[in-house]
Amino acid sequence: MQIMGAGKPATIYDVAARAGVSKSLVSLVLQRSPRVSQQRRDAVLKAIQELDYRPSTAAVSLAGTRSRTIGVVLDDFRNQWFVDLLTGLREALQDQGHRLVVADRFLNTGLDVSPVEGFLSMRVEGIVIAGEPDTDLAIPASMPVVVAGGRATLPRADTVANDDRAGGVMAAAHLLALGHTSLGFIGASSAASDERRTGFSAGVDGKAEVATVVLPGEPTEGAGSRALAQLLDAHPGVTAVFAANDVMALGALSELAERGLRVPEDVSVIGYDDTPLAATRYVGLTSIDDRSVEIGRGAGERLLARIADPGLAATEVLVEPRLVARRTTAAR
Numbered sequence: 032m033q034i035m036g037a038g039k040p041a042t043i044y045d046v047a048a049r050a051g052v053s054k055s056l057v058s059l060v061l062q063r064s065p066r067v068s069q070q071r072r073d074a075v076l077k078a079i080q081e082l083d084y085r086p087s088t089a090a091v092s093l094a095g096t097r098s099r100t101i102g103v104v105l106d107d108f109r110n111q112w113f114v115d116l117l118t119g120l121r122e123a124l125q126d127q128g129h130r131l132v133v134a135d136r137f138l139n140t141g142l143d144v145s146p147v148e149g150f151l152s153m154r155v156e157g158i159v160i161a162g163e164p165d166t167d168l169a170i171p172a173s174m175p176v177v178v179a180g181g182r183a184t185l186p187r188a189d190t191v192a193n194d195d196r197a198g199g200v201m202a203a204a205h206l207l208a209l210g211h212t213s214l215g216f217i218g219a220s221s222a223a224s225d226e227r228r229t230g231f232s233a234g235v236d237g238k239a240e241v242a243t244v245v246l247p248g249e250p251t252e253g254a255g256s257r258a259l260a261q262l263l264d265a266h267p268g269v270t271a272v273f274a275a276n277d278v279m280a281l282g283a284l285s286e287l288a289e290r291g292l293r294v295p296e297d298v299s300v301i302g303y304d305d306t307p308l309a310a311t312r313y314v315g316l317t318s319i320d321d322r323s324v325e326i327g328r329g330a331g332e333r334l335l336a337r338i339a340d341p342g343l344a345a346t347e348v349l350v351e352p353r354l355v356a357r358r359t360t361a362a363r
Contacts, residue, residue, distance in 0.1 A: 041082035049078035063128055101334065102150030103133045106162030106249075110278060111306040112323055116161055116179060119327025127335060129156070145169060157334045160185070163221055175337040179330035180323070182222040189337060190347040191329040193321035195223050195303075198352035199230020201319055202273045202301050205354055210363040211271035211299065212239040217258035217283060218275035219250035227275055227303055242266040250275050255282025263290070270298055270363055277302035277309045277318055284314075284359070295361035305355050315358040322350050 047054045052071055059067050060075040067075075078084070101124060105113050120131060132153065134146030147168050150158060157175035160168070164178050164185050176188040184190055206214055216231055218224035228243065235241050242265065244258040255274055259282065263269060274280035280302030284294060292298050302309055305320035329348055337343055 041084040043084070045082055046075065046078045046084050049082060050074040098154045098156055099127070099129045100153055100155045101129050101131055101331075102146070102153070102155040102158045103131055104146050104158065104160050104162075104168070105133060105135050108135045110276075111308055112180070112276070112304045112321075113161060114307060115323040116327040116330075119324040119329070120159065120179070120331045121327075122324075123328045123331025123335070157338050159330055159334060160188075161330075163223070164188075173341070175334055175341060177330045177334045177337065179326055180223070180321075182226060184345075184347070187345055189330075189333040189343075189345055191326050191333055192347070192349060193223075193323075193326060193352055194349040195226035195321075195352075196230035196233070197349075198303060198319040198321065199227040199232075199273075200234035201230075201352060201354045202227075202303070203231045203234025205301065205317070205356065205360065206271045206273065206299065207235065207238055209271070209299065209360060212363070213266070213268045213270050214239050214241045215259075215262045215266065215269040215272040216241060216243045216245075216275075217255060217262060217272060217279055218243075218245045219254055219258075219279065220245065220247045221250060221275075224250060224275035227273075231273055242269055250279050252278050252282040252285070255279030256286040257282075259283040259286045271360070272298060272300050274300065274302050277304045277306045277316060280316055280318070280359075281308070281314070284316075294359050299360040299363075301360055309357070310355075317357045317360040318355050320353045320355050322352060325350050 043054055043057050047057045052075060056067060056071060057075055060072050134149065145168055147170055158170060160176065160178045161180055163181040170176055172187065176185060178185060178188050178190045180192055182192055214235065216228050218228050232241060242262055244262045246254050246258050248254060255278065259272060272283055274283050280300055283300055287294055287298055294300055302316050302318040303321065305318040308314060309316035309318045
């Protein structure tokens with residue numbers, strides 16, 4: 032095996048020389064062109080492996096070929112909801128040879144830099160907005176876009192999301208079936224939180240009293256703790272709480288522990304998203320599974336369809352949630 036000089040990465044010309052083919056044929060292999068014989072394809076792939084060659088996405092794009100790169104804008108890397116969403120996205124896109132480039136839209140807020148600018152410089156073929164879309168992202172009209180998980184819509188963009196309102200109804204039905212008549216809801220200022228609260232109220236439908244605290248800002252663990260503190264101070268008789276997401280539910284569990292209240296003996300708690308943390312034995316959080324893997328997979332499929340036919344009419348796909356009962360909810 033030939034060893035490249037230290038600090039000198041292999042080029043497409045090195046690959047061509049090692050495989051005994053032309054540079055243009057190496058390009059065809061990288062594009063997965065069916066016009067290359069299996070023998071020559073194997074020779075090129077072997078050379079790529081031996082030389083540890085990494086093609087430049089920008090160079091491929093400038094050469095007039097497809098970048099096969101998809102940009103993904105996340106709300107916040109700290110939210111584990113995105114783990115399953117990215118898994119579904121990868122499943123839908125990897126068979127077509129697409130790679131994912133992920134950016135957190137809050138990461139560089141202080142620098143006033145949009146992640147979309149970086150995606151455009153890489154010549155991505157499409158963009159997935161995971162979470163609530165921001166109208167300030169300034170996405171070109173010609174760029175295929177899918178919103179995954181968020182309910183606010185963008186012009187010419189497909190939306191694949193959980194049916195949050197139906198999930199709220201499920202949470203209410205679960206707590207009512209356990210005999211709770213004094214309920215609480217804690218949320219934050221987001222479209223998903225609003226939909227879940229609306230569904231929860233509709234599911235209760237006068238069968239119980241509902242106290243609500245919705246804080247401005249993001250649905251974080253700290254927000255969950257503060258919201259529950261406000262709720263219990265004003266309504267100490269609440270015996271069951273529905274949190275807008277699992278992260279806020281964890282904050283609620285912390286607040287209850289600090290007050291010496293037992294879960295679920297004194298207060299039942301149900302979250303939303305069914306994140307990996309909710310399923311751990313230590314937490315055992317009852318949650319509404321928003322089926323984020325399916326949302327990610329559906330978003331990837333819609334994006335591929337939109338890339339193939341940019342003129343497709345925008346659609347909204349709602350994925351039905353399901354209840355996952357664990358040890359944080361019990362009979363009153």
